[in-house]
Amino acid sequence: MRVDLxxxxxxxxxxxRFQSASAQARQLYQLGVVLAVLALVAWALAFFxxxxxxxxxxxxxxGNNAAAMLVLAAGAQSAYWVAHWRQAVLNPTADxxxxxCDTQLTGIDRLSQRxxxxxxxxxxxxxxxxxxxAGGAGAAWWSVQHTWNLALPGLALxxxxxxxAGIAVLLAFALLVFExxxxxxxxxxxxxxxxxxxxxxxxILTLLLSAVSLIFSNDDAQWPARLAVLTGLLPAAVALEWxxxxxxxxFSPRRDKLEPRMIGQSFVAGMLRWPPQPLxxxxxxxxxxxxxxxxxxxxxxxMRKAFFPVLAVIVAVGWVLSGVNEIPLQGRGIYExxxxxxxxxxxxxxxxxxxxxxxxxxxxxxxxxxxxxxxxSNADPLLTPADGLPPLxxxxxxxxxxxNDKSQVIASDSGDKQGFQIVNMDVRFVYRIGLSDxxxxxxxxxxxxxxxxxxxxxxxxLVHDFASxxxxxxxxxxxxxxxxxxxxxxxxxxxxxxxxxxILATVVEAIHPPAGAANAYHGVQAAQISAQALxxxxxxxxxxxxxxxQLQASVALDQAHALAREVSAAAQTADLRFAAEQKAYAxxxxxxxxxxxxxxxxxxxxxxxxxxxxxxxxxxxxxxLDLRSFTLPADPVAPRKAxx
Numbered sequence: 001m002r003v004d005l006x007x008x009x010x011x012x013x014x015x016x017r018f019q020s021a022s023a024q025a026r027q028l029y030q031l032g033v034v035l036a037v038l039a040l041v042a043w044a045l046a047f048f049x050x051x052x053x054x055x056x057x058x059x060x061x062x063g064n065n066a067a068a069m070l071v072l073a074a075g076a077q078s079a080y081w082v083a084h085w086r087q088a089v090l091n092p093t094a095d096x097x098x099x100x101c102d103t104q105l106t107g108i109d110r111l112s113q114r115x116x117x118x119x120x121x122x123x124x125x126x127x128x129x130x131x132x133x134a135g136g137a138g139a140a141w142w143s144v145q146h147t148w149n150l151a152l153p154g155l156a157l158x159x160x161x162x163x164x165a166g167i168a169v170l171l172a173f174a175l176l177v178f179e180x181x182x183x184x185x186x187x188x189x190x191x192x193x194x195x196x197x198x199x200x201x202x203x204i205l206t207l208l209l210s211a212v213s214l215i216f217s218n219d220d221a222q223w224p225a226r227l228a229v230l231t232g233l234l235p236a237a238v239a240l241e242w243x244x245x246x247x248x249x250x251f252s253p254r255r256d257k258l259e260p261r262m263i264g265q266s267f268v269a270g271m272l273r274w275p276p277q278p279l280x281x282x283x284x285x286x287x288x289x290x291x292x293x294x295x296x297x298x299x300x301x302x303m304r305k306a307f308f309p310v311l312a313v314i315v316a317v318g319w320v321l322s323g324v325n326e327i328p329l330q331g332r333g334i335y336e337x338x339x340x341x342x343x344x345x346x347x348x349x350x351x352x353x354x355x356x357x358x359x360x361x362x363x364x365x366x367x368x369x370x371x372x373x374x375x376x377s378n379a380d381p382l383l384t385p386a387d388g389l390p391p392l393x394x395x396x397x398x399x400x401x402x403x404n405d406k407s408q409v410i411a412s413d414s415g416d417k418q419g420f421q422i423v424n425m426d427v428r429f430v431y432r433i434g435l436s437d438x439x440x441x442x443x444x445x446x447x448x449x450x451x452x453x454x455x456x457x458x459x460x461x462l463v464h465d466f467a468s469x470x471x472x473x474x475x476x477x478x479x480x481x482x483x484x485x486x487x488x489x490x491x492x493x494x495x496x497x498x499x500x501x502x503i504l505a506t507v508v509e510a511i512h513p514p515a516g517a518a519n520a521y522h523g524v525q526a527a528q529i530s531a532q533a534l535x536x537x538x539x540x541x542x543x544x545x546x547x548x549x550q551l552q553a554s555v556a557l558d559q560a561h562a563l564a565r566e567v568s569a570a571a572q573t574a575d576l577r578f579a580a581e582q583k584a585y586a587x588x589x590x591x592x593x594x595x596x597x598x599x600x601x602x603x604x605x606x607x608x609x610x611x612x613x614x615x616x617x618x619x620x621x622x623x624x625l626d627l628r629s630f631t632l633p634a635d636p637v638a639p640r641k642a643x644x
Contacts, residue, residue, distance in 0.1 A: 012158065013492075014188045014233055015187065015188075015191060017190060018089070018166045019090075021086035021087040022087050024083040024190060025080055025084050028076045028077070028083060031072075031076045032077050032080065035076065036069075039069040039070050039139075042062040042063070042065055042066035045058070046058065047061035055153060055155075057155050057157070057213075057217060057225055059147045060148070060149060060228050061164075061228050062147075064210070064228070064229075065168075065203070065231075066140075066143050067139075067144045067232060067235040067239065068140075068202050070140040071136070071203070072200060072202060072203050073130065073420075074133050075196055075199040075259055075264040077129075077132045077136065078132070078133050078262050078360075079196050081129040081190040081260065082192055082260050082262050085260050086610050096179050101582060116622075129263055133246050133264050134247075135241055136239075136242075137239040138243065140235050140236070141243070142235040144233075147229075147232070149229060151152045152228075153222070154217075154219050154220060154222050155219065156219050159294040161215070162214070164211075164214050165210075165215050166213040168210050168223075169211050171207050172203075172204045172207040175204045176204055179200040179201060183197045195262055196262075197264060198266060198270045199264070200475035201268055201269065201272040202238055203236055204236055206231050206232075206234060209231040210228060210231055212227065213555050214228075222279060234268070238269055242264060242266070245263060245264075245265070282355055300327070319354050322355040323351060323354040325349070325350050325351075325352070325360040327345055327347050327350065328350055330366065330367070331364065331365050332345060332346055332362075332365045333345045333350075334360065334361045334363055334441065334444055336359050337353060338358070342444070343440060344437040344440050345360065361444060363430070363433065363440045364433045365430060365433070366435065367432060367433075369431055369449050370428055370430050371414050371428065371429045371431065371463065372427075374428065374454075375461060386491065391425055392505070406606050427462065427483075428505075428506075429454060429490065429505075431454060431501050431502060431504060432501075433450075433501065433502070438498035438500070439501075439502070440500065441500070443500035446500065450501060453494075453499055453501070454494070454501060455489055455493060457497075459484060464489075465482075466487060482508055482573075483506040483508045486508075487503050487505070490503055507595050523618050581596075593629060
């Protein structure tokens with residue numbers, strides 16, 4: 001029962017919860033501090049461990065336990081505000097007013113004072129308990145969400161795992177003692193104790209589940225890692241509930257004279273009891289919150305009494321309806337009555353005996369399958385972008401091994417050199433279950449694994465068929481008839497076994513030598529190419545030397561012809577000059593010689609240093625040049641004398 005200060009003023013000391021409010025507030029405050037410190041330590045350890053090992057189990061464990069501690073800390077903080085209100089009401093303290101002269105404040109100080117008063121008004125309107133509860137719930141949710149990873153591998157923790165499990169059990173035991181202490185409190189003495197006790201069970205359960213995952217964690221088991229991650233669901237659910245309660249509390253009217261109510265109540269934590277009674281908890285919540293008593297409503301009472309009879313009728317009707325089966329348009333089914341096949345049913349609705357007295361086995365109808373003779377790989381194919389390079393599995397060259405290639409011994413045509421050869425082939429069968437009812441029954445009851453039956457039969461046929469063929473024949477003219485012969489033989493054996501399988505087509509995608517022989521073949525090709533390249537290189541060198549010799553001979557011959565022509569032209573010129581001079585001498589005689597003499601003299605004196613004396617310079621006689629020293633032949637280098 002909540003107390004109104006206006007009505008109960010002066011009688012608060014008589015209420016036990018007000019008398020013990022001071023001790024309760026101190027205990028709750030200390031509990032909140034201890035839990036917050038534990039959560040911070042767990043976060044710090046998780047952070048440093050996550051830096052060195054991102055796939056470790058420790059960050060998830062520590063984060064979930066930190067969230068559980070924060071949930072309990074937020075609940076203790078919510079109860080602390082109620083106890084603090086009772087303590088403040090019972091022992092009010094006088095607020096000392098601060099008188100500040102407005103004339104001494106600057107404009108900035110006035111603005112700051114108005115902002116502070118506005119923020120304080122908003123904080124008072126919202127309420128500190130709401131903010132603390134929302135903050136703690138948000139931090140708990142973030143702690144769980146930040147470390148959530150269901151793909152964690154199994155990990156053997158060794159000695160540290162055992163030590164951590166022991167610490168978790170000790171903490172759980174300490175919290176269990178505190179939970180028992182709260183459960184023994186009287187409602188009149190501490191009303192919030194019965195609301196706080198279920199919240200203590202949240203970290204207790206989280207710690208115990210963490211200890212189990214730590215003890216059984218190893219490299220081969222995956223479930224301890226999954227359990228360690230899933231332990232965060234409980235504190236996360238309580239955190240989400242408190243976020244909703246904090247939002248709803250914003251719209252609730254606040255009365256300072258009315259005793260507050262603990263906001264940190266959890267319906268999820270209240271389910272942690274044995275036996276769980278969710279309907280009873282919901283009934284108490286409705287009765288306490290809204291005054292609705294479901295026990296006084298006749299409809300709910302009737303529903304509770306008629307629940308089991310109605311449930312029994314529903315189960316009986318569901319069991320009877322299990323005899324009604326729907327067969328799709330592209331399928332068919334074999335109806336078994338008491339384990340014996342009765343008939344083959346077509347598409348539509350069919351009624352029969354309920355399970356397990358009667359059942360319908362689904363059989364394919366017209367579904368076409370493709371099967372390779374070799375064992376196909378179960379690995380997931382690597383997806384390649386449309387504009388990227390093709391994967392290695394798309395390489396169809398015979399030097400690459402493929403998962404569907406099958407090695408086969410084949411006859412050799414090399415006489416006494418070798419008796420057999422080995423080839424790799426990729427043979428595929430396109431098949432379906434026969435369309436007749438007899439084929440459907442045979443495929444269902446005569447073979448446990450139809451693909452394995454076809455593969456084993458085809459392997460036997462291929463061994464027998466390839467033993468009588470040669471490699472050249474298979475790769476040449478016999479390849480067109482090979483697929484037809486293999487398909488006919490496999491179909492004959494399947495019919496003999498009454499398998500109900502119909503071979504529609506046989507496709508020979510590839511036949512080639514083994515991929516291991518590709519390196520030797522490539523070596524032979526490389527040697528042949530190298531020999532051809534060496535021959536071409538030597539031929540080029542010889543041709544180059546021949547061309548150089550021819551060029552040198554042609555140059556020498558041309559130079560000889562040019563030199564002979566020059567000598568011949570010089571001789572002809574000298575002969576013509578000599579003949580001309582003879583004719584001139586015969587005609588002119590001494591005058592020709594004088595002319596030649598003067599011409600040679602001009603040539604000789606062309607570059608000589610001469611001193612010319614003019615007779616007009618003075619003197620009694622004219623200047624005279626004595627030419628007697630220049631007798632023929634004249635030498636321009638010999639010393640010359642001048643006389644005046």
